[in-house]
Amino acid sequence: MLSSIAEKVYWLSRYIERIENTSRLINVNSDLLLDIPHDRSDDLMHLIQITGHLNNFKKNNTKENVYFFLIQDENNPSSIKYSIEMAKINSRYLLTMLPKSAWEQFNNLYNDFNAKSKPHSEDLYRIIRNSQRFFAIISDGMQRNDVFNFIKLGRFIERADMLSRIIEDQILRKENHVNKYYQNLQWSSVLRSINGFESFKKINKDNLSQEVILRFIVMEKLFPRSLKYCLEKLLEVQRFLPKSSTLKKDTILLLKNFECEEIYRNDKKMLNILDDFQSGLIKIDKIINKNYFN
Amino acid sequence: MKKTKDNNNNFYNEYIDNSNNLRKNFKNSYNFFNDLSSSKKKLLANVRDSIIRSMGITFRVYDHNKLIDREWPLDLIPRIIKEKEWTEVKEGLIQRIKAINLFIHDVYHKQEFLNENPILKSLILDSPNFLEECKGVFPKNKIWANISGTDLIKDHRGKFYVLEDNLRVPSGVAYMLENRNVMKKVVTDLFNNYQVLPIDDYTSQLYKCLYDASYSKEEKKTIVILSPGVFNSAYFEHAYLAQQMGIDLVESSDLFLSKDNYVFMKTISGRKRVDVIYRRINDDYLDPNVWVKDSVLGVPGLVNSWKEKKIAIVNAPGSGVADDKAVYAFVPKMIEYFLNEKPKLPQVKTYLCAFEKDKKYVLNNIDKLVLKPVNESGGYGILIGPNATKKDLNNYKLKIIKNPRNFVAQPLIKLSTSPTLIKTSIQPRHIDLRPFILSGKNTFVTNGGLTRVALKKGSTIVNSSQGGGSKDTWIVN
Numbered sequence: 001m002l003s004s005i006a007e008k009v010y011w012l013s014r015y016i017e018r019i020e021n022t023s024r025l026i027n028v029n030s031d032l033l034l035d036i037p038h039d040r041s042d043d044l045m046h047l048i049q050i051t052g053h054l055n056n057f058k059k060n061n062t063k064e065n066v067y068f069f070l071i072q073d074e075n076n077p078s079s080i081k082y083s084i085e086m087a088k089i090n091s092r093y094l095l096t097m098l099p100k101s102a103w104e105q106f107n108n109l110y111n112d113f114n115a116k117s118k119p120h121s122e123d124l125y126r127i128i129r130n131s132q133r134f135f136a137i138i139s140d141g142m143q144r145n146d147v148f149n150f151i152k153l154g155r156f157i158e159r160a161d162m163l164s165r166i167i168e169d170q171i172l173r174k175e176n177h178v179n180k181y182y183q184n185l186q187w188s189s190v191l192r193s194i195n196g197f198e199s200f201k202k203i204n205k206d207n208l209s210q211e212v213i214l215r216f217i218v219m220e221k222l223f224p225r226s227l228k229y230c231l232e233k234l235l236e237v238q239r240f241l242p243k244s245s246t247l248k249k250d251t252i253l254l255l256k257n258f259e260c261e262e263i264y265r266n267d268k269k270m271l272n273i274l275d276d277f278q279s280g281l282i283k284i285d286k287i288i289n290k291n292y293f294n
Numbered sequence: 295m296k297k298t299k300d301n302n303n304n305f306y307n308e309y310i311d312n313s314n315n316l317r318k319n320f321k322n323s324y325n326f327f328n329d330l331s332s333s334k335k336k337l338l339a340n341v342r343d344s345i346i347r348s349m350g351i352t353f354r355v356y357d358h359n360k361l362i363d364r365e366w367p368l369d370l371i372p373r374i375i376k377e378k379e380w381t382e383v384k385e386g387l388i389q390r391i392k393a394i395n396l397f398i399h400d401v402y403h404k405q406e407f408l409n410e411n412p413i414l415k416s417l418i419l420d421s422p423n424f425l426e427e428c429k430g431v432f433p434k435n436k437i438w439a440n441i442s443g444t445d446l447i448k449d450h451r452g453k454f455y456v457l458e459d460n461l462r463v464p465s466g467v468a469y470m471l472e473n474r475n476v477m478k479k480v481v482t483d484l485f486n487n488y489q490v491l492p493i494d495d496y497t498s499q500l501y502k503c504l505y506d507a508s509y510s511k512e513e514k515k516t517i518v519i520l521s522p523g524v525f526n527s528a529y530f531e532h533a534y535l536a537q538q539m540g541i542d543l544v545e546s547s548d549l550f551l552s553k554d555n556y557v558f559m560k561t562i563s564g565r566k567r568v569d570v571i572y573r574r575i576n577d578d579y580l581d582p583n584v585w586v587k588d589s590v591l592g593v594p595g596l597v598n599s600w601k602e603k604k605i606a607i608v609n610a611p612g613s614g615v616a617d618d619k620a621v622y623a624f625v626p627k628m629i630e631y632f633l634n635e636k637p638k639l640p641q642v643k644t645y646l647c648a649f650e651k652d653k654k655y656v657l658n659n660i661d662k663l664v665l666k667p668v669n670e671s672g673g674y675g676i677l678i679g680p681n682a683t684k685k686d687l688n689n690y691k692l693k694i695i696k697n698p699r700n701f702v703a704q705p706l707i708k709l710s711t712s713p714t715l716i717k718t719s720i721q722p723r724h725i726d727l728r729p730f731i732l733s734g735k736n737t738f739v740t741n742g743g744l745t746r747v748a749l750k751k752g753s754t755i756v757n758s759s760q761g762g763g764s765k766d767t768w769i770v771n
Contacts, residue, residue: 002548
């Protein structure tokens with residue numbers, strides 16, 4: 001498989017996963033806002049914090065401005081609009097690489113989003129559904145070839161990255177101000193934003209404590225949006241890729257860090273591990289770049 | 295709808311004869327469409343559009359500086375040609391491309407034909423399409439133009455003429471193939487009514503042709519299509535052909551040369567040697583070390599590698615030398631010279647102003663002729679005598695007198711028409727035909743080709759970028 005094609009597939013997949021994650025994050029948090037008895041927009045600012053582009057946000061932090069920045073601002077590299085356009089550019093090269101129905105489905109997603117001048121909550125739900133449909137076609141109807149492998153690689157790296165940011169953000173917010181009653185609400189909204197509330201409840205009927213939730217989000221190997229699951233998927237793909245020994249080593253290392261029991265009870269240690277995790281992902285991305293795209 | 299005759303029998307109508315009767319083979323097709331109610335016609339058009347959309351058959355155009363994908367325009371009324379007639383055309387095309395390939399080889403080697411035609415020789419040596427660097431190169435089987443598309447038209451009596459030979463990077467074949475796939479789905483019953491010769495083996499023939507062009511003795515060969523990239527108007531075709539042949543579609547940044555001048559492509563498992571490049575970029579951009587210096591589309595050193603027979607390039611660089619209006623005039627002579635045969639397929643009489651006698655004739659009859667500059671393509675600088683003002687004609691005369699070698703002239707050929715669905719009515723529109731010819735160990739001609747139709751009333755401009763459409767071409771027995 002051509003290096004240039006592998007790179008485009010990888011990024012197409014990352015961008016679509018990012019679009020879905022960001023949409024879900026925004027939707028869950030706007031639901032949450034309704035429950036918290038004060039309409040303070042800095043409750044939304046942390047969303048920008050999660051996407052990692054707080055420095056680019058220069059406007060007043062009104063609800064409108066924050067939503068515009070996150071959804072439609074073409075100049076914000078973490079906005080949905082930006083990701084969709086970047087995905088489109090990559091997709092142009094992949095006309096013949098993806099199953100036809102997947103290609104069509106991506107175009108639906110693109111056209112759907114761009115048809116709305118000001119997307120509302122239900123439009124974000126549609127984005128989520130469109131993205132899910134795209135990945136469903138891939139997992140259901142695509143040959144397990146190199147293209148498939150790079151889609152998987154991009155998707156789970158992106159998902160792991162976003163997960164670690166959400167956890168980090170929630171721990172930091174708790175430290176900052178919000179009172180204890182709403183903490184539980186916030187942790188359950190974290191579960192919702194990764195589509196994990198119901199799965200979590202099945203296992204833990206009455207314990208909504210941070211420790212239990214964290215353990216679930218990080219280490220629950222049967223839940224597809226846990227960090228462990230993402231990393232194991234990465235290891236799974238790496239088996240099929242050439243020159244992947246350093247990649248494997250680094251991925252296993254990341255996974256090991258989370259096996260330490262202490263971190264689930266010690267915010268500070270968890271934050272350190274999450275920091276290492278994010279630099280670890282950047283390193284993995286660099287290795288992928290060097291190994292396959294150059 | 296009434297069967298309308300074209301004005302004064304000026305044009306050959308492919309469905310209806312001069313006494314306003316349907317030609318024998320066309321009855322079924324004509325009646326099929328004529329009997330459809332308006333709503334049924336609309337319905338079929340909708341089905342067609344949704345199939346084209348879901349198959350992603352598009353072409354790219356710039357509209358207000360924005361790149362957009364347009365859906366490919368296909369008219370549902372097929373262009374029908376009898377197999378017997380087509381067999382003759384096919385033979386003519388094979389003969390023609392054989393002679394042209396021998397001519398190109400001669401141009402870059404002994405120049406015997408040129409020496410016998412000194413005026414042509416001086417035209418060629420001055421032509422920007424003649425590439426000094428190609429002298430002495432031996433492409434496999436002495437074939438330079440492996441893939442060509444020859445534009446054919448029918449005159450007012452319904453006889454096929456060659457209008458133009460496209461020997462550089464002719465496009466359109468993917469649309470020919472997809473037109474058929476769409477037609478089979480939309481007008482299945484009508485299609486079954488005729489015994490239409492299949493066209494779908496083109497891509498396997500193309501693969502064979504590319505395979506045979508390789509210098510490498512290995513049985514397994516790596517063949518790629520080199521495209522200028524997604525912004526090219528024919529990108530759909532590049533991607534389509536690569537997919538159908540199961541080979542990689544590359545851009546220049548995917549390729550590099552090793553120290554010993556072999557061509558490699560970058561893959562996720564490391565570098566991989568390339569044996570054949572089917573290039574879809576023009577000669578000038580192929581190698582920045584040799585031609586256009588700031589070309590980012592090409593690969594530095596590619597031409598050297600080619601000259602050392604370490605990579606095959608299809609079509610060979612330099613084959614454009616025969617893709618020229620002055621050279622066109624000499625093709626009948628080439629056929630006699632190289633093959634010792636009489637031309638089987640007529641071409642449009644061409645006056646070369648470089649010849650004193652022709653120049654005189656052109657100047658005296660300028661208002662009856664179509665004037666063309668020699669080194670332009672895409673319809674630039676053309677003057678249609680019968681439609682031109684006196685002033686334009688006089689200006690053109692001055693240009694010819696000043697630089698006669700730059701001009702050729704041809705009588706105005708009246709393109710034939712075919713009934714075409716315009717919204718819900720059936721109207722005659724002008725058409726041409728581009729069959730595709732593959733030359734290697736053997737020569738292969740498509741059954742039919744891409745019929746292009748000028749959708750605007752009275753227009754003869756068939757280019758898709760300028761409001762042209764297309765038709766599926768049925769060779770029937």
